[in-house]
Amino acid sequence: MNFLYNILIHVAYFIIQCLNLFNKKLKLFVNGRKETFKKLASINSNDRVFWIHAASLGEFEQARPIIEKLKIKYPNHKIVVTFFSPSGYEIRKNYHLADVVCYLPFDTKRNVKRFIKLVHPDLAIIVKYEFWPNLLNELKKSNTTTILVSGIFRKEQLFFKSYGQWMRKFLHTFSFFFVQNEISKELLNDINLKNVDVSGDTRFDRVSEILNQDNTIETIELFKNNTYTVVAGSTWKEDDECIVNYINNQAKKDEKFIIAPHNIDKSKIEELRNSILEKTILYSERNNVNLSEYKVLIIDNIGLLAKIYSYANAAYVGGGLATGLHNILEPATFGIPIIFGGNKHQKFQEALDLIAIGGAKTILNTSDFSNIFTILKKDINLRVKMGNINQNYIQHNVGATQKILNYIEKNIPS
Structure with missing residues (x-):
């Protein structure tokens, strides 16, 4: 099976190299990896290193509170952060607390041996998932303390199938698992992995701050002008269709909207703007205008969304109608109702939890969207109730970072 995997991984990378000529994201994926080993050359053989790997931006946010604590506790260690996806790397490639930020090399034996030799980490932290067989094997061979943080497992995964023995063995390369829920712990226990603790999700620590x-x-503030405001964050085309339909057909005069699209490509922004019949302005056009006269504000830059949620009376979080739900914990921390689309949230424990306790609701189409936001606009008591549920949920779940730090301090000397 190892032989077959190594053939397939080379074939897959060859295909990606061919396809990158026609796809911007794949081009970043391929070209970015050409710089990985050059960047790692700044790590000296006598440096002590912590390596943190995040698949993309969401996983980086889970790693961030850990990195911040490590930097304080271990000031002499260097921090290496790797990403698998361009959507994470391109946004956080200049992260100030990391000594090196780069792409994770593709999982060939040659790549991972070179990577581990250059980084020689005292500790490897893998966030949530990313189980690359050759990489995990090399970490085991080098006796590197390797932990999974904010992990979440589901019985549908290959590890827990009768035919998943080959993948299951790679879980045994981990020194410890910090998982989000009891179900994950039980699944790991069932395959004879006892080095598990239910620590929760480190993002709670991040968003609470x-x-x-x-x-x-x-x-x-100038745009909102003390008016009821809906913030729609990280929206995709499918989300925008619901929002725009509501704005154009059901929205009240005393109701404003802030839309922060996931894709801020200029042509996509203009397409969104042209679909809105109400008076609309882009964030980049904010100077020398009376913002209070506009009904819709489109955010055409990145990095502001978490703060923008603090101005929302209700929030819609995008992605659920498209590829996957974005971060709902950021709006939750501000104590506001949360709505999101689709039925692709089963991988997100916080989404399941908030639906179950009544802090969040889902929509499947434009009709659902209009109905729920019409109700939220009218019913302040419902907004307060849902908001309080969400804020209490955040505060009840903080503390994962400290549990992980306690383990690190016991196993990694300063």
Whole structure:
């Protein structure tokens, strides 16, 4: 099976190299990896290193509170952060607490041997998932302490199938698992993995700290002008169709909208803007205008969404009608109702939890969207109830980072 995997991984990379000529994201994926070993050359053989791997931006946010604590506790260690996806790397490639930010090399034996030799980490932290067989084998061979943080497992995964023995053996390369829920722990226990603790999700620690920062954005205050405001964050085309339909047909005069699309490509932004019949302005056009006159504000840059949620009376979080749900914990921490689309949230424990306790609701189409936002606009008591549920949920689930730090401090000397 190892032989077959190694053939397939080379074939897959060859195909990706061919396809990158026609796909912008794949081009970033391929070209970015050409720089990985050059960047790692800055790591010296006598450096002590922590390596953190995040598949994409969401997983990086789970790693971030851990990195911040490690930087304080272990100031002499270097931090290497790797990404698999361009959507994570391109946004966080200049992360100030990391000494090196780069792409994870493709999982060939030659690549991972070279990678581990250059990085020689005291500790490898893999966030949530990313189980690359050759990489995990090499970490085991090098006796590297390897932990999974904010992990979540489901019985549908290959590890837990009768025919999943080959993949299952790679889970035994981990020194410890910090998982999000009891179900994950039980699944691992059932395959004879006892080195597991239910620590929760480190993103709760991250988002809870948002309340302690200055979330003021003058542009948003001027636009909102003390008016009921819906913030739609990380939206895809499928989400935008629901939002635009509501704005154009059902929205009240005393109701404003802030839309922060996932894709801020100029042509996509203009397409969204042209579909809206109400008076609309882009964030980049904010200077020298009376923002309070506009009904819709489209955010055409990145990095502001978490703060923008603080101005919302209700939030819609995108992705669920498209590829996968984006971060619902950021709006939850501000104590506002949360709506999201689709039925692709089963992999997100927080989404399942908030639906179950009544802090969030889902929609499947434009009709659902209009119905729920019409109700939320009218019913302040419902908004307060849902918001309180969400804020309490965040506060009840903080603490995962400290549990992980306690383990690291016991196993990695300063």
